[in-house]
Amino acid sequence: MDLNFSKKDETFRRTVADWMKSNLSGRFAQLKGRGGPGDEHSLHDLRHEWEKRMAESRWTCVGWPKEDGGRGLSIEQQVIFFEEYARAGGPGRVGHIGEGLVGPTISTFGNDEQKKRFLPPIVAGEELWCQGYSEPNAGSDLANVRTKARLENGEWVIDGQKTWTSLAMHADWCFVLCRTEEDSKLHRGLSYILVPMRQSGITVRPIMQMTGTSEFNEVYFDGARTAEDNIVGRPGEGWSVAMGTLAFERGVSTLGQQMQFRNELDAIIDIARQNGRDRDPMIQRRLVDAWIGLKAMRANALRMLSRPAAAELPREAYIYKISWSIWHRDLGKLAMDVLGPDAEIGEDVPYDLSSLQRLFLFVRADTIYAGTNQIQRNIIAERALGMPKEPRR
Template sequence: MNETAFRAEVAGWLARELTGEFACLRHRGGPGDEEAFPALRKAWERKLAEGGWVGAAWPQAHGGRGLPLELQLAFHEEYVRAGGPGRMGHIGETLLAPTLIAFGTPEQQRRFLPGIREGREFWCQGYSEPGAGSDLAAISTRCWQDGDMWRVQGQKVWTSLAHESDWIFVIARSTPGSVGREGLTFLLMPLDQPGIEIQPIRQMTGEAEFNAVFFDGAATDAGCIVGKPGEGWRVAMALLGFERGASTLGQQMHFVHEMQLVVDAAIATGTAFDPAIRERIADAWIGLRALRHNALRMLAGNDGAVRPESLMYKYAWSNWHRELGQLAMDVLGAAGDVRSDDAAVRRLQQVFFFSRADTIYAGTNEIQLNIIAERALAMPR
């Protein structure tokens, strides 16, 4: 199928299905809004699965459609253009599943991939810790073998949608006394069990999509180790590599929607006639186009190597998005300074508040600059 016909298929399916009970989901559930309609968004995942859109990029041997990159990009762009809601199954489909396909045993693939592909099981990520936010190699959560089971003791934090998830993948230290990247193990754990406590973290947006997850001897069976004990760093880094996939273009389409909200607000408030605001809007548009071209350049490499443009991507988009949030507040003026029941104002306030964290989570600006300097430019530590 050519790209034009494929885009028409995706757009037509969304126009038919994102209606009725699902109509309220349009443009909802994205960053800063992930508490919106969780049960209905899970039902939407099952609807997507019925349409064959969950795992469409996976190899056919694993139940996917084997879509080539250009059609993956087309799907993400048409999805966001139609107002498709934030994906409850994103972490399972685009992070864990490719990791299992690359590193999992056949038994693990048979056990976990169908639940993700059918929209029945939802996953969260147990990486960050209170003392090791941007430095994943400094984690202290530990795990040990106990007969046919593995047990985990410690804490993870900033765990997105843990309270709505069925499973969590955890990186923990399995070799006593090990430091840094050595002695880590990658485990898959059910969340509904004794020994796991999930506590929501209320943010200044008013939402609580993040959580702290406490492990007190929580267990999983030995067949839920991905790779071998001690190989957790390699598996964890491969998973983060999948985060740089085609969904980055979908993220940027979401940014396009937010930017349009800013433009609409500028017109409504009259700030669109302010030359300084007009210049900042133009700069934001230029920056977004630069992000898109860099993402296309990043995705063009198919040799499996980590390319310099991928190392700069997080730093670039997080700073761009933070500036957009500030622009939104300046466009709103005094109306943005107080809590509002106006949906248009409230949405831009969410953009502002949530985007303040963009340059902190998933590696602070300072960490990102170190990565660019050392790994992309080969500068000394």
């Protein structure tokens, strides 16, 4: 790992911090710390305006190459950008699925026309995306996808159901993994198709989560249509494109995520100081363990990110997903124990919760999305330790 911040980088850090200070103000000030875990629904329209404000100053897609409309920042400067963003209390980004997942996928696997059509509105913060992979019988076993698409008069016609689709209620487009070859099985015969969400063939139904809010949805495709050209990669070769998208999910923004974790841990430590829980040796020990865990995660993340970007996951990425998700889940429990009896009190119960209560409830999902921890362990067993593969049905 070779990650040193030069003088130029430190100047850049001040530029980002100053921009955040002067722009996350006025009507945007209310966005500080909002839109995070369990709070994704809040202030959406204003956060969308914020995305466009960032775009005006070229602070979206900072790691994308310049030819794709990005800022072409070095890894070091991307790390700085995301850290300063989180340090200033920058809100959850409404454009993160476009910027972090489908944009890099189109850049890597798409053709020139697709890049011209789809990348600029992501950079401008204008078009929002959602990810149409999971189905009622295809989650960990993603190759079991049943949603179908067929060509009819120069258009793909899509029928089927996706589920757990985050932010589908706000999305303009969805990248849909679907079966385009009749009777094909497993990874073969799948395609990666870009589908406009605002059409009569699509129904979005919110799923209530235990936070009392609905970050994800069921999405029904009932004769939904999209142009024949809106396929990334060749028909039947969608699996490798879909896996490419998952590899991009690791992104440099994970460092910003850690700054966010640091903010959460600091808030918990502050509460422990105020309510005297910091005198309890068991709580002290857990707070120290959390702090050590955060340092170890940062080292692993920097090691992972200092490798050149590639459409395949480095080994560190598998360890990383497991370690941060368990750490974050445990932080939620620690927060409740530090709050003590206050953890059980909500204003306007059941659902007007404090940010730590929302955190506690939402982090249960961290060990599930982007590949469950059991699946990550299977992959580590097979790829890192060379153990036998699970038999396929």
